[in-house]
Amino acid sequence: MGSCGSRPKVSEDPFTKKNRHHRRRRRRILRRRVSSSKIEANNVSHCNSALQLSHRTSDAAWFDSTSALDSECDEEFYSVYDGEAISSHADEIVEDNKKLTSDHCGILPNTCLPCLSSNAIAVDKRRPSSPETPTSRRKSLSKLSFKWREGSSDTILLSPKAPKLKPIAGLSIPFCAIEKQSPGSWSLIEPSSFKVRGKNYFSARIHCCLDLVGRDKKKEFAPTNAAFYPLGADLFLSQRKIEHIARFIQIPSINIPGDVPSILIVNIQIPLYPATIFQSENDGEGMNVVLYFKLSEKYSKDLPDQFREHITKLLNDEVERVKGFPLDTIAPFRERLKILGRVANVESLSLSATEKKLMNAYNEKPVLSRPQHDFFVGENYLEIDLDVHRFSYIARKGFEGFIERLKHCNLDFALTIQGNKAEDLPEHILCAIRLNKIDYSKFNHLGS
Template identity: 25%
Template sequence: MGSREGGGEEEKGGKVEGWLYLFRYKRFGLHYPRKRYFVLDRHRNALDCFRDVPDDEVQVPVRSANIDSCIRVNDNGRENIMGNVFFLFTLHNTSNDRKLKLGTRSSEEAAKWINTLMEAKFKECAMEEPNVAIFSKRRCTSLRLCRSSLAHSADWNFFSSSQRDRIISDVIEPSPWTIFGCDNGLRLFKEGRKGNLYSKHHDNNSPIMAVGVVGASPEAIFHEVISLGPSRSEWDCCFDQATIIEHLDGHTDIIHVKFRIDWLPRGMKPRDVLIRRFWRREEDGTYVILFHSVYHQKCQPYKGCKRAYFKGGGYVITPINQGKESVVKHMLAIDWKLWVPRLFTSAREHITIRMLERVAALREMFRAQQGQYPGADVRFSLREEAGLDLQLPVQKGIQEHTEGSWKSDAGAVGMNGSFLEANDTDDEFFDFLDESEYEQQEDMWTSYSPSQARWSPAAALMKRLHGLAVQTRSCIGETSLSDDAPSCSYGSTLLKDSSFSLASTWASADPSTFLIRGITYLRDRKKIAASGTLMELVAADWLKSDKREDDLSGRSGGIVQKHVAQFSNEFFFVVNFQIPGSTTYSLALYYMMNMPVENIPLLKRFVRGDDAYRNSRFKLIPHVAEGSWIVKQSVGKKACLIGRALEVKYFHGTNYLEVDIDIGSSTVAKGVTSLVLGCLTNLVIEMAFLIQGNSDEELPEFLLGTCRLNHLDPSKAVSFRSH
């Protein structure tokens, strides 16, 4: 490989390469980035790190790490570090709990690195027999930090969205939206009532959506929409200023927005809104930004300004024309808190529609910038863009909340919920040496332990206090559960109701609602409606505890072990969703079949295979049958490989295989779950489970089972004492 003046490139030999930022700890728990050149050799499944662009193929990297089934890739989202915006991801070696944090300045590059690393991880699974354990025992060496001044990035033509399958819905359902007008080149839609799509009678604040085509890439539009700084004044006519009240994680934050007084109708009092904003990127390059009103102790309504209520809203930015243009959907459901609302229906809708016209303003802004905008190679500096970034004291832009300011070390350590939080072990990685120590010591990565991290005295005190609080809470929780909670009969805590009329019940969903790979999928990429399920849903649990509850199927007294005691031949497949928090909820679904596993080759390989093989095949198709637009968009309707994004544990017994899914292992999943739990009693959720077919012999696919959860109530989850 010769020296490159432009971006990195995808080599014919199967190497993906480019510049990444490597993050390490500094004093007071702060991070700082170092730019390094990385090469992913897909033949060796190794990630090599160089100080500079390697001159030839035989140059030895300063450090190298094996990418195998032990590696998990976590998307850490968008963060501000040292006044610049980075998109971060973490490599986590689950065999020794060592972690490495990397990042880019572009969301697209971060997403493509994540996808490429995941593909490299599962490559070894496809090459090995599924019943052979493939967990690597090779020793991984660490990546050394060193200076570099080159500034080109990876070329991702091989992994461009045009080369990948378009992400479409895997669920068949009619659209709830009906068009009612067209304004400024935008189509305007209203959400019809259930059972009458074309009803003209909507509630006082029914959702309205504007749809238009913008001549820019989804990434460029995403960065404009998510930015809250002065650049927003070029297209957002209603925006006055914004303040980040709390940065929860790389995908979620709490924002206070004030609207321009001159934009509001004459005689209308000033308005503001406090929203929780969440974003994610889909595999096809679609960006989803969602927000809804919340309450926060640090930002209460104040005199002289009325607080509007956002029932839901957001953007869906989908690439078209090979990513050169984008379809932008902007939805809002707002209660403007007008006096005598029924008398001002037309005025309320008029204000909302004017707000939706921001899509047209975006279109015209990019049209004016055509030929000048940097396109896919987007670089954002906090000092230049003043976007969602944490230190600009400007009047007509974003202002960072004083308690989260980057201007002081104390503020940085104490930022609530950010990756700088002292007790956030997810953001630790391999123990790197200081620059001055390189000549004295050359060592491998070591497993992380709290004693090896360099904490400031204040951070160390916070960590000890946190540990004491967790220990105290754990003791209190164990006492309360063991004293008050009855022993649980697993498989009987959630009732069945096939009529769909009772709350907190389950039933089987219609299999024909879900699309699966057909027998010719590898040639024409066509999917077909499922005709049935292999297994029957026979029981469900809705439980709560003070800790994660694993292997429910193996516990005595449950439906699975009762069949074991009766020497029955039935086989159970159990899916256990674990939702962590102050209270850990468990949703367990019990599927049963009467035929032997050996009769179904793909299922046999899945049941008897190792965890890496299972993670590369187990798929979930979600569907929110009843719920608000914001929840439906956050959950989606596309099949996903659960093991690629979440931590999954498998428990194999005599007559069962249980899949325990930790929802809290992903920041994206945690953001979605937080939104769903807040309105769970208003939702009807359907799911389908299947094993992905990757060859003609494994097609067409078949559903293992489906479920329909009707208006689950967290307060009705059953507490039980630990067995």
């Protein structure tokens, strides 16, 4: 019989078995402590290297034009102005990143920031293979900076072509005495020729039997003095409506001491395309009737304090409390601006019976300009844009049928500030002018 290869089972003392278990457990604890200390040491060293790498990358990545365009931070891009790009410094970053990537697969331990090697390598790939000098880099960045600013700035004109030269204000429409009424001209008109809310407009009307019937609501001729008097007028055609048109016109240098601008500009934006019932389009081909007014030299003497205070509120865009039901509301004071317009030669126009009725009903009827108005305050001028493009469909449609007859009409135009209380009355005229038979087809585009 062959010998047995198995060893006989020997009984083991329980005390010896327990000591052996304690020794094994102690060895495991010591190994864990050693490994954890090594990991912490490695983490600290890698954190330091990562921080140094991040500083280097932030110093070198600022001159990278592609990353600058991708960034949404304006300060980061506009800071690209001076300084030199050092290519050797960028090569150092790439080498360090490759080393870190090979050691830790592109990610540092959890105790540190994410590894920046992938970003730095991507930056290096986006750079051109041919060597660049600091001067060429600055030139390319300046071009990109120009494109960025050009795209972020406000559009000068909505029309395809911006004006090459600023025209002098008031050259397109000449002045003419009101007695001559020459076609294609403008004339002075007396403010007192317009009817406004009189002093007793809110007063109670008394019947002959001494019964209170209601408010008087009687309109009277306006006072003889206006805040602004006409200087000139222009008409410009445009593919799109032009807002704040004073930016593109050479305004006369007039400086009258005071808190009110010396020049008032009224830009009436009139559409020349068909009106749509759903108001889906409120911009397109049209004309801009631009009226220029000069502050009255007797502004502080001839006008009452209440009216001058209203002009200041209009200029400063102040608000006021408006009584209403069930609660009062806060409204801009500029919502009080009111348009007065009329056709002065209705009799000489060949109108049908229906057109005559409409003319008699709506001629010289005041209209609040809100919300189709905009205000622009510039150096020594105030511009008011009246946007007819945004008028209601009914108003647009009526104006559309009348626009071809403008060349036969003498139009009187005025602005006033509506008086909502007894102390605001009588209403005064802000500005007034007459346009004599203006044919818009004879005018050119702005800057052409």
